[in-house]
Amino acid sequence: MVVLTRTTVAGRERVRGRRRRGEDLTKVLFVLPAAVAMIALFGYPVVKNLLMSLQDYTLKTFFTGVAPWVGLQNYSTVVHDKLFADAMLNTALFTIGSIAFQFVIGLGLALFFRNRFPLGGLLRSLLLLPWLLPLIVSSATWRSILEQDSGILNRTLMGLHIVNDPVPWLNSPSVALIAVIGVNIWIGIPFNVTLLYSGLSEIPDELYEAGQLDGATGWRAFFHITWPNLRSVAGVVLMLGVVYTIKVLDIILGLTGGGPANATQTLATQSYEKSFVDFKFGQGAALSNILIAISFVFAIFYLRSTRRAVDE
Amino acid sequence: MISKRIAAALAGATTVSLLLVACGDNGGGGQSSSSSGDSVKSLTILDYYNNDPDKSLVQKGLDSCASQLGITIQRETVPGDTLIQKVLQQASSKTLPDVLMLDNPDVQQIAATGALAPLNDMGLNGDGVIKGMVDATSYQGKLYGLAPVTNTIALFYNKDMLAEAGVQPPKTWDELKAAAKKLTKPGRYGMAFNANATYEGSWQFLPAMWTNGGDETDLTSPQVAEALQLWVDLVKSGSASKSVINWTQGDVNDQFIAGKAAMMVNGPWQIPALNKYPKIKWDVVTFPLNKPDQTPVAPLGGEAWTVPLNKDQAKQQKAADFVKCLNSDANELAWAKARFTLPTKLALLDQYAKDVPSMKAFAEQVKTARARTGKLGDKWPDAAKVIYQAIQLALTGKASAQDAFKQASGG
Structure with a gap:
């Protein structure tokens, strides 16, 4: 037993x-x-990109497999490039300009569509159109719209006597960046409207009713009811916006190719050019790592802020 | 039990390593390692003629050579701007085709990586081929590719518009500027060209630069600055659109077809598109000269066929034979006539110009034309970049024509 x-x-x-x-x-x-x-x-890919940025990775490497180790030389080359400071500044202007206008216009439209009115749903879905078009198509279309001599925009502005001479939208180094930002704003609005609209519809109507009794209407209702309840959604929209916008490549390539006279070069276009035009893949990787690092800072910022929101 | 398992594991490991060895062996070339000796039955081909009519016209030439050699071909076509990326990808996975088409200024760069087989060792040579093309397809004294047909750029003009304005086709830069000015009226520019920030912008600038004695080895010379001044004068005077800094060669052709430009710098590959509009009466002259004693020098275009290195010697030889066949006199003439390009053999040019009168100016221009990589070899892209950036600086008014090249080259 x-x-x-x-x-x-x-x-x-x-x-x-x-x-x-x-x-x-x-x-x-x-x-x-x-x-x-x-x-x-x-x-x-991230590890490979990091390694690549530390190697002399050229056209030859693809055939021989040999990529000599060069340490941080690629980084110092791209940072000391005469276009780097311009590209940084353009990236910052492009990102801030795009996000600020996309967000404000998107929020305005979302608030507008919160009011129910006939055909509101149809109009709201039409607003998604820029988002549904392939970027290469939108940039080609905008390129012809913004054409200096025969583009429809200049024709219209001149026909309405708003300007006397055609605006060199894509032909002048001082205007091109503004035009490119404008097109990017157009593309980004649907994204902002959609997310902010869904954020707005999450806010219970009772809050507004209660607010109304306390005299909170119009702007006061916006600042005391809408905005505090929309803040977390707004945070997500802005952070995603930054991460998306900072790496925009196809629109710029399609509109100006970084020109005229490098006026619309950003870190993304420079990285593309180094890799796929100059075949200096090590330097291209170094630039894209700098870009990733900047996005990463924003991502951390975003993750911390959402964690705090969850903790609360 | 245990021993059986170990045996199985060992067997598995051996198969894997055998497979790896097999893959490694096959590395250099096509798919089948079994074909050896003279039993080469098929060749793989990669090119960038992915649009009709070129796609099917090239297919015809390839097919006729395939049947002459008694082989079958597997052809892959990719869009032009993705060819090099495709080649790089295939190079790293060791799956390069047996026959590879490359744009002529890329040949030296790819040859410099050691990916291509020298053709001299396989019974091919560049005898009788215009010097510019041999320069473009040779690297360190060895021939790596042969181009059956070539092209270049010259000055197209709208006959009706010139006749209406009482202007003769310009022979000098002064005549060009005067003619362009006279031909300009509301809704129409006298002249159109491509000065965008790509290699295409540099390519369109070369007729002016080279004709005037400028040279890519010294871009800060006064001859180069003078050529740039011509572009600046045409845009500043309003004879050419400010949009030239964003136009591609296709855009330039569209402007010409739409009647918005009376003259343009362009190549013969636009002729099929122009011929779709029989109402437009056009002709071509060689690029004007700055001074009457100069000869027009234009850049050579066109694609070369190369043979990537292959461990399978028989296959590599067959691929070389195939390239040789593509460059036979008969094939050169057939391709040139069908596709509005020019044969690369000097002896064929005069007869060809007689047979195809619309190509006369191009045939003239090609005889003296130079290869972009002729002097700088695989360093040409660096110079080309300085050229298009300098053009952009000068045309946007950020630098004078005298300073633009210094500024663009980082000085």
Whole structure:
């Protein structure tokens, strides 16, 4: 009997141990696909890009596989490039200009569409149009709209006698960046409207009703009811906006290709040019890492602010 | 039990390593390692003629050579601006095609990486081919590609508009400026060209720069500045649109077709598009000269066919034979006639110009034309970048024509 129980206890323990090990294995197996996907799709490119930025990675490397280690030389080359300061400034102007106007116009439109009116739904869905067009199509279309001599915009402005001479939208170094920002604002509005509109519809109507009794209407209702309730959504919209805008490439390439006279070069276009026009992949990678680092700062900022919101 | 498992594991490991060895062996070239000796049955081909009519016209030439050699071909076409990226991707995965088409200024750059087989060792040479093209497709004294046909740029003009304004096709820069001014009226510019911030912008500037004795080895010379001044004068005087800094060659052609430009710098590949509008009566002259004693020098365009290095010697030789066939006299003439390009053999040019009168000016221009990579080789892209940036600086008024090149080259 005694012997028997002892063996069963030992057996049971062994079974339990095996089961626990089995459970652990199951857990690992469940995590594994996600982990593999993360490493393959996010980890590898980032690490590869980091390594590439520390190597002399050129056209030759693709054929021979040889990429000499150069340390931080690529970074110092791109930072001392005569276009780097301009590209930084343009990136900042492009990002801030785009986000500020996209957000304000988007919020205005979202507030406007919160009022129910006939055809409101249709108009709101039409507003999504810029978002649905392929960027290469929108930039080609805008390029012809902004054409100095025969573009429809200048024709209209001159026809209405708003300007006397055609505006060199894409032809003048001092105007081109403004034009490019303008097009990017147009593209970004739907994104802002959609998210802010859904944020607005989350705010319970009772708050406004209660506010109305206390005399909070119009602007006061906006500042005391709408804005405090919209803040977390607004935070998400702004942060995503920055991360999306800072790396915009296709619109600029399609409109000006970084010109005229490098007036619309940003870090993204410079990185593209270094890699795929000059075939200096190491320098291109260095520039894109700088870009990633800047986006990363905003991402951390965003994650911290949302965590605080959850904690509260 | 255990030993069996180990044996199985070992067997598995051996298969894997064998496979790896097999892959490594096959590295240099096409897909099949089994074909050896003279039993080469098929070749893979990569080019960027991805739009009709070029796509099917080139296919015809490729097919005729394939049947002459008794092989089949698997051809892949990609858009022009993605070819180099495709080649790089194939190079790193060791899946380069047996026959590779490259734009002629890219040949030296790719040859410098050691990816291409020298053609001299396989019974090919550039005898009788215009010097500019041999320069473009040679690297360190060896021939790496041959181009059956070539092209260049010259001055197109609208006959009716010039006749109406009583203007003769310009022969000198002064005549060009005067003619452009006279031809300009509301809604129409006298002259159109491409000065955008890409290699295309540099390419369109070369006829002026080279004809005037300018040289890419010294971009700060007065001859180069004079050429840039011509572009500046045309834009500043309003004879050419300020939009030239954003136009592609296709845009320039569209302006010409729409009647918004009376003259343009462009190449013969636009002729099929122009011929769709029979109402437009046009002709072509060589690019005007700054001083009467100069000869027009234009850049050579066109694509060369190369043979990437292949471990399979028989296949590599067959690919070289294929390139040789593509560059036969008969094929050169057939391609040139069908696609409004020019044969690259000097002996064929005069007869060709007689047969195809609309190509006369181009045939003249090609004889003296230079390759972009002729002097600087694989360093040409750096110079080309300085050129288009200087043009942009000068045309936007950020620098004078005299200072633009110094400023663009970082001085």
